[in-house]
Amino acid sequence: MNRDRSLEDLECDRWPSPLGDETRLVATVLELRGKPVGDLTVEDLRLLIGQSVGLVHLLPLAVDILQRDPLAEGDMYEGDLLAAVLSKGSPAMLFPGHPHAHRRYRAGDFPVAEHTHAHTIKLPVWHREQDRPLAEQYIRAAIKVSDHHKELL
Structure with missing residues (x-):
């Protein structure tokens, strides 16, 4: 693959230019599709x-x-790139038709990252002000569990 080409070039598919009323996420995706894939950061790839x-x-x-770097980190948390990749399915699903897909990644290839992913609490990211109270409830609950973890064991 030519890393100097953008997703738009590689896929021969130009999406519409931002109109200005998109969410920040949509605007970012539209922008990143025009960036050479070799210039994409870990955060860009994660997103x-x-x-x-x-x-x-x-x-x-x-x-x-x-x-x-199994725990490569974008802007969210250590190992967030791995979490994004693993969320897309098995290696065979991720690399359909690739003759060596089954050799690229197997369970156990990244034991530290897999352990971290399996034992990390994952919560949605809130982007709306009205979700803030719920996010704060989650934070208070996590602190309470942490403060009393020995009693819970």
Whole structure:
């Protein structure tokens, strides 16, 4: 794959330019589709993969990064790129038709990252002001559990 080309070029598919009334997420995705894939950061990859954009081109790039750094981190948390990749399915699903898909990644290849992912609490990211009270309830509950964890065991 030519890493100097954008997703728009690789997929021969130009999405409409932002009109100005998009959410920040949509505007970011539209912008990143025009960026050369070789210039995409871990956060860019996490975001695009999380939105199921350009998977056939981006998953191999993400796996290359994860082989060097299983806990590669975007803007969310340590291991968030791995979480995004794993959320898209099994290796065979992620790399359909690739003759060596089953060799790219198998359970156990990244034991520390897999353990971290399996034992990390995952909560949605809130973008609306009206969700703030719910987010604060989750935070208070997590602190309460943490403060009393020995009693819960």
